[in-house]
Every structure is written in C-alpha cells, then in structure tokens.
Amino acid sequence: MQVNQFKSSESTTVTATATTKSAFFDASKLPWADWVMPGTWFKLLNVNPITGGFTMLLKVEASNEAPVHGHLGAVEGIILEGGFSYDEDHGYTGNYVYEGAGIRHEPNTHAGGLVMFAVVHGPLCGYNGDGSVAGIVDARKMYDMAVAAGAADHIEKPAHWE
C-alpha cells in the first residue's frame, strides 16, 4: 500500500480537472421565496434529476406547527439557525438531522425560528385530512417555483424538462 499516494501531485500523471464554472455560489444573493407550507421560505441550491430530490436552504417562522408531511426519500440537513422538534425529540443550531425515507411527521419550529441547509434525496408529500395525497414537491416543482421567484439562474435546467 502506498501511504503517500494522495500527498502530492508531483509524482503522478493525473492533473486537476479544469473547471469552467465556479464550485462556489453565494446563496445570500438569492431572495427568500415563499415555500409550500405557511410560514416557510426557501432558496433552491440544486436539483437532482435522477432522484427527483433537491438541495435547499429552508427558513421557517417562529413557533410554526407544520402539517403532516411524508418523505419519499430521506432528508439530511444541518440546522444553521434556531431549532425544531418532533414531539420530545429536539434539534438545535449546529445539529445534523436525518429524516428517513418513508417517514411521516409533524415538526414544530422553536420560538427562535429556523434556518436549515437540507439535501432532500427524494420528493416530499403533503396529505389531505382524509389521508389522500394533496401534493408532491419534487425537483421539478422546486425548480419551477425558483424560476417564478427569479431565483433559479444559477441552476442548470435538466434537458429532459424541456
């Protein structure tokens, strides 16, 4: 085993990839756009045309009680500001959060509100009172909402969405 194989590029013929687009994006330049639940806003950072998932910043008003929703794919996130809870399970600023695929829940945002970075691995599902599906939030819907908010110029639209 070569223990120093990643230490320096001097001894290899592999060179770093030339890029034409910056790997970095200043999300503070995007406006917060209204999201699908009352008292919530989003900034769309990326879409995943394979899974229907997306990457976003989510902002929630103080003391918001979200309606029951489901996750067709898992969600991973980091709480950047504030916190929220699922009943007696509490998350705070700096915490990593994992919501598994297939879960249904009803999170409550703390008194300080919430800002969270989230990688959503598949669509979200909202329900009517009788348990029927009220709506699906997937990558394409997120992209369309970001376009409508004038906040999608940084995202490459997948060719099969034409």
Ligand SMILES: [Fe+2]
């Ligand atoms: Fe959720």
